[in-house]
Structures are given as structure tokens and as C-alpha cells.
């Protein structure tokens with residue numbers, strides 16, 4: 234990052250590349266961990282396992298993500314999209330869903346773009362079933378969260394996008410239906426990550442959706458070299474924060490927007506990642522949200538539909554100097570096995586990762602400084 238003229242900043246592209254990678258970890262990361270316990274365990278047993286990269290010619294996965302990078306430097310272009318491992322057809326074999334860029338007010342793809350759903354053929358190869366499944370996406374894709382919101386035994390997909398998201402209902406016959414309008418979960422704006430969780434313990438999965446800054450084509454600001462007119466990507470401080478979304482599952486295929494009522498919307502976010510976990514062992518699921526350049530959120534679930542933001546009080550809002558980090562990916566696990574869930578945050582380059590040990594009483598300690606190494610261990614823990 235370099236300072237230009239006191240107001241504008243820009244990222245060097247080598248920095249952006251790592252940033253995109255970190256974001257990829259955050260977007261859809263919850264789904265990856267939740268559905269891949271064996272893979273994460275194998276990673277922690279590195280000395281006993283090894284991995285071999287299988288070329289696309291051998292596995293059938295030929296789909297390629299298309300970056301929407303442009304000279305206008307629209308901020309959503311910097312995001313590397315997410316993916317999910319899920320068993321969409323319940324045959325016991327994990328399938329893969331990959332998210333792509335897509336058409337929106339600032340981007341008209343030169344050729345049609347689509348997401349990709351690959352069915353596992355059980356022989357090391359995959360088949361592209363996107364067209365039959367009807368899960369192509371319809372805007373600028375960011376990530377995906379997997380959850381069986383209607384309890385029919387088949388996992389459904391919530392695809393986060395700019396400028397609106399999609400809920401795909403799994404019909405159980407290899408096809409999906411876009412039920413966003415009926416469900417009422419379009420979440421207008423720039424959605425990044427999302428997580429399915431049951432905040433009111435009624436047995437129905439509710440939906441939390443991270444939102445990034447207030448952005449649209451007509452809100453594009455100039456960052457870069459004013460002499461040459463060359464644009465570079467603005468840092469998020471340039472744009473206004475926005476509230477995240479919480480949707481209550483009504484059990485009939487519809488959801489109610491409870492963002493205001495629950496208290497979620499009272500906190501303004503620049504959110505990339507979210508994980509649901511019970512951080513105080515009271516039997517209610519809480520939320521940890523990583524923000525970019527504003528303090529992180531820890532929403533403590535107080536019951537009766539209320540979530541209280543206690544990130545700063547709990548010691549997970551900012552770094553030890555009181556400065557907000559650029560939080561990207563996030564995870565939760567009890568790494569020291571004391572019965573209390575700990576939190577991990579992957580931050581942007583030039584910042585240390587954060588491993589927050591749960592000290593009980595809704596307080597955490599940042600176990601700096603060697604968290605890059607410890608971060609690898611957290612990601613490797615069995616779920």
C-alpha cells in the first residue's frame with residue numbers, strides 16, 4: 234500500500250493478489266470447513282499424508298473463474314470468488330460448486346459467464362451439471378453458503394452476489410429452483426459471505442449475510458494517479474460501511490428480515506467473513522464477523538431474538554494498539570480443548586493473523602505474536 238496525495242491510496246497488484254487469496258478463504262469458508270472434516274483433519278497430519286495436484290485433463294474440471302478486472306477499478310473486481318464442497322445429490326460423494334463473476338451495472342462480460350456445479354463421478358472425475366441443475370448465477374458472484382433450510386434432506390445454496398443474492402432450492406432430482414423472490418432473501422447491495430445457523434433454536438436454519446461497503450457504479454470514486462488519470466483500486470476506508478442482514482426462517486419457504494429487530498443492523502460493517510459458534514456455552518449460537526478497516530463484530534445471542542454486539546468489550550474488535558485490522562477469513566474451533574470455542578481471523582498482508590483464545594466470561598486474549606504458524610494449526614483441527 235502506498236500513500237499518494239494525502240487523500241487517495243492505492244494497492245500494488247502484488248498486494249492485491251494475496252488479498253484476493255485471503256478473501257477466497259473467507260468467502261464460503263464456513264461451508265468448506267463444515268462439509269470437509271476429513272480434509273481438514275488430513276491437513277493437520279501432514280507428515281502422514283501428501284497431496285498431488287490432479288490436472289483438469291484428468292479430473293474433468295475445466296471451468297475457469299473470470300476476473301472482471303477493468304481500467305475503471307471497481308472495488309468488487311478485487312474479490313476472488315468462493316466455492317463449496319457439498320453432496321448435492323446425497324449419494325455420499327462430495328460435489329463441487331464454484332462461483333464466478335457476472336453481469337452487473339459496472340460489468341458486461343464479453344461472453345456469458347456462469348458458476349459451475351461439478352458432480353462427483355466416484356472415480357476421480359467430475360461432470361459439469363450446471364446447466365441441468367440450473368445454478369448458473371445471475372450477477373457478480375462472491376461466495377456461497379450451503380444449508381438445508383427446508384429440512385427436506387437436500388442441501389440448498391445461498392449464493393452471495395453484487396448487487397443481489399440468490400437462494401437456490403434443491404429439488405432433490407438434480408435440479409434447483411431460484412426461490413429468492415418468494416423467500417425474500419435477495420439482500421440488495423454488496424453481499425460477501427453468508428452463514429446458515431439457527432439463532433432461535435426452533436430447528437430451522439436462519440441466514441446471516443455479510444455486507445461490504447455502500448457501492449454501485451455511480452458511487453465509484455477516483456483513486457490513483459491524478460496526473461495521468463490512471464485508476465487504482467481504492468481501499469475500503471473510501472466507502473461507507475453498511476449493515477449486515479439477518480433473515481429468520483419462517484418454516485414455510487419464506488423468511489422475515491429481522492436485521493433491525495435483532496439488533497444486527499445497528500452495527501455498520503465492511504464484512505468479509507462470518508462464523509457461527511456458541512462462544513459462551515449458553516446453548517445459543519453467536520456470530521463472529523470480520524470487517525475490513527472497521528472493528529470486527531462479535532454478536533452475542535441474548536435469546537428472544539436479540540443479538541448484542543460485544544466485539545470491543547470481548548477483545549476481538551481491534552488489534553492490541555486499538556486499530557481495526559483488515560479481517561478477511563474467519564474460523565472458530567476449540568484449539569486448546571478447554572471446552573470453550575476460540576476464534577481465528579486471517580488478516581490482509583502486512584498484518585498478523587489473529588488467534589483469540591476464549592478466556593470465558595465473553596472475553597478473549599489475542600495470543601500474538603506467532604499466529605501465522607498457529608493459524609495453520611487452527612485450520613487443521615478436526616471439527
Ligand SMILES: [Ca+2]
Pocket residue numbers: 380381382383384385386387388389403
Ligand atoms: Ca433442502
Ligand SMILES: [Ca+2]
Pocket residue numbers: 430431432433434435436437438439482
Ligand atoms: Ca431458526
Ligand SMILES: [Ca+2]
Pocket residue numbers: 510511512513514515516517518519534
Ligand atoms: Ca451463546
Ligand SMILES: [Ca+2]
Pocket residue numbers: 566567568569570571572573574575590591
Ligand atoms: Ca478454547
